[in-house]
Amino acid sequence: MALDSFSRAFAAWRPSGPSDYLAVSALLLLPFLLTYTLTYIKGYWIKTTRSKHGGREPPPAPYAIPGLANTIGFARDPEGYLRRMLKRFGEVPFRLIVGPYRFYHIPPGDLLLQLFRASRDLTAKPLTVMAMRDQFGLPEEDMNVIYRDDSGINAKPLEGFENMDPKHRLMHNNHRDLHNLLSGSALDVMTARFVEIYSDQTRESQVVPKSQSSNKEWTQLPDLYEFLRDEMFQAACTALLGDHFFRLNPNFSSVFWEFDRNVMAYTRRLPRWLARRAYQVRDETIEALVRWRDHASEHYPIHGPEETKAEWEPFWGAKLMRAREIMLNDLAVSKTGKAVFDLGMLWATNANVIPSAFWALRAIIATPGLTERVLAETSSCFDEETGGVDIAALCSKPLLTSIYLEALRFSVGVTPARNLLVPSIELGPWKFERGSTLIANNWFGSRALGFWNTGRDLDSGKPEHPVDSFWAERWLEYPDDPASGPLRKPDASLYRAATKPRTIEDDANAKVVTTGTAGYFFPYGGGTKICPGRFFAKQEMMSAVAVFLREFEFELVDKEAADRIELDMSYFPAGSLPPKGKTAVRIRRRER
Template sequence: MFDNLVAEGYSLAQRDWRLTAVVTSLLPFVLTYLITSLRAFLAANNKGDSRSAPIAPYAVPFFGNLISFLYDNERAIRNALGRHAGDIPVRFRLANRKLTLISGTANVLAMFRGSRYLDSTEIIIITVDNAFGGAMAGNESYVRDDTGSRKEPLPGSRPLKMSDRIWYLQHKTVHTNLVGPPLVEIADRFVQYMGEELDRAIPASETDWVDVPDFYGLIQSTMFAASTNAIYGPHLIGLNPDINNDFWEYDHHVPTLFKLVPRLFAPKAYAVRDRLLAAIKKWQTHARANLDFNDPALEGVTWEEFYGSKMMRDRAVDFTGVTGMNDDVRPTFDLGLLWAANANIVPTVGWCLIDILMRPTLAATARAEIAALSPGEINMQALLTSPLLQSIYAEELRLRNAILIQRTPIVDTFKIGPWKFPKGDMIMASSWQEARNRETWNQRGRNGEEHDVEEFWAERFLVYKDDPLSGPRLVDAAKVKSGEEAEKAERAEGGEAAPPKFAPEKVAGQFIPYGGGENICPGRFYAKQEAMAGMALFLAKFEIELQLEPGRVLVPNKNQFGFGVMGPVGEIKARMRRRKVE
């Protein structure tokens, strides 16, 4: 029978040359897929203690997984992980680059703990080059710095002067200025400016309901203005009145720019980036003309109007000393900081408010919590103690965040468990996938109700002393004492249950919105204070009613997958009214 089929196929091919041409043209792709699938199977079943990660099978020679990754990276990652057990890494080939995706608590924590053998400079250079316009401005000043971000240069790196080590200088300046008094200054100013922005949007004298055609757009514009004025001072926006709208248009185009879509096919993306770079360049020129940042009188000054925060002034000093860092390159770095300061926290606060307002009981509880902790003016330190508000914030970071954390081994011997990772090939972890591991995350409420990992649950990160099964991590009920016994043992004085505890540490390695290790996000403390203040100010100042169309379900914009917290798709109508008691 098989011989007959072969003979018939051969006869058909002879009669129709077109079929032969099609089969011949498809053969390289079929063979490539079969070969890579076989290699993946063999690698996944290798029992050695120094294994190479299995490759994600692909059909297109040389390009590998590049096309599927560019088209839908979330699906590509999900499919790759679904082929193997959760702790088996998967290697992607993206044309001339290779990267390995890791997953699972143990693997992710091992990557963070191995920070001394890893570097993040490569992905930063790619981002500055592609998304922020560094390659077009001239990237020699930072591409030649291969010394890393630590104080001690990486072994085998170029012998650069300290003043030319831009990655170390940037790392040091940002980390030292987003803690202590400089952080307090920025956060206090954000609270002040955010209140002023909201009062301008809907004045206290306005007592009637006000229709808001785009509630999330209001959050974007007010938070961007408040945070930018707090960090950069008033003149960046003052000199460039359109920068608020331009920024959010640019944010929409960041994935396009990062993927290096040619200007011919994405003129709007490049045009808005050009406008932002010109705006920042104008602000930098204005600041230099009005303030000598080397003036000894500025020692200890945490904020002034021209550079704004001490962080921006220190960055200006650092960048001036870098060989080749000219007036066209400097704006690309400050555009990067502007994007980092807004692109994640604003959609996070947006989702916090949206999910609170869609649940009237939660909204009432949150308002009562805010009123008790922060009556009158915002008391940031008190708000930061709220288990509920912190849990809401963390839950949005879990549910809406899709950052791809990337590190590059700087040694030939880096391993995670039995898996070896070649020097120079990127390692990647996906916050989105780790946040959806049903074998790790708790989905059971205090009353036995289910809260799927794909759903918002305000109390997911709360641990109750009278409920040993509570908290973000899934607990084996067979290994704990009964809830009734625990409740009796953990009652507080007066017979009332002890208050819950916010416990993100229970899911270390699975909850990774800030990355981890030496290169953990330095802005996480400021971002959390922005979130607390943003929620508190909106909920304390206004009654807010979302007006969603019947049947509409709000979903994150997955076009931004891989770039952090994804905002909601589409405009959200609402109406707002000043609260009588603030």
């Protein structure tokens, strides 16, 4: 009765002035203000009492809108939002609710190392489900091969799955094949094939005609990234999928990179009517892979292990792809489903390493004297008579290795995600229950102020090489320089001396240092679930950069404009970030 009277009175009420409008606005905003205040206070209280009470759930990141929680802030600017929360919570994990997902963000440092050390109690399956279902579009009937497998990645199945058919253990079999066939002799053959194809491509490239090697005229390219990207991608795909793939799919490169530009549309699960072109281009990539599979199966049918003995052959390419064909046949995956698994493989082996290779090459070109130092360091790795490359020797060179590591530190924003297989785990004073999703992001550890060496302290008060800049020598320790090395040392006086220009002789005596960086630098993830393709990625990136520099001379058309090119944050937090904008260069063949 009283409620009816109030409703009638409110319906009959009419605002009479600005004060009434303010009162109504305040009344409407009150629930959101109260929600934010309560979640803020709860988060602050849990954070500040963590040392007194162990075994607590981490605090929530505050939010204002019940139901949506942290969704809007995270969706609008995931990097900025996470950065602000990390600043607020410091070394304390915090809980986020984004759409239907609830997860805990683990800050860089010791807690993250504890998480990686607890790998046996964790699984990456939920992330696999999201990637295969949402990003790559695995048909629902094929998703069942993932849903039903909770046996873990180890040779011994987890409790309750001891009697599972070994052929149906997708997670273990996939983990085994990737680790076995992306290392050792199989890796050596695939990398050698990549370098051979890539070297041939650069020598025969029509973008820079050979006739220019005599007259030394420059060709202007509108975008260095696009040139490097397409050359690397074609060589990497051929090394992985064989000689016939691009003959069957000549436009695949442009289709694939358009698919890559739409990754966030898929992961956000936008409906087809809102992202029609995004889904159309994904369908085109899958159709291309189905076409290749049909051709390979017709000319090189695989019935069992006998057909997987060759390390490489022209129809299926790498031994890994034939081993995966047997695995997917055993799982009765559909033809389309197999192509989707292939798409996931292609994306994982290209979409991260190629942007990072661009940032490495761009830094070399833009830094005075660095091209000459890299060429001098790597010259002994090339055989002038055969055109071959000693990959092992190349990947051991200090300066080039430092550039490779710095490219990963500078450009990678990968997000490992783990779920619990056990009832609970504790990281420091924080307790996580079964069903919890724990995430971290390499981006923030790679930019942790006070942790990384930023060079000398300038008179302006700014560091010589800030954490958000590319410094080719950041990972090198020089015998004559106690201020060198990747980590900031506690003695501030070390950073007051003037910088000594480095020489080819200095580089030869330098040592690459990674000790102490693990909790802050994890571009390939960590623990037993660390990316199995990291060895191929390293060899591919370092050899591609070295071959490019040996074949071509580069000049930036406009250095100031090139310096303004930023990382494209629209790709965050899916992995390596490509450039936002085009880097114009002049290019010509190098005289040797």
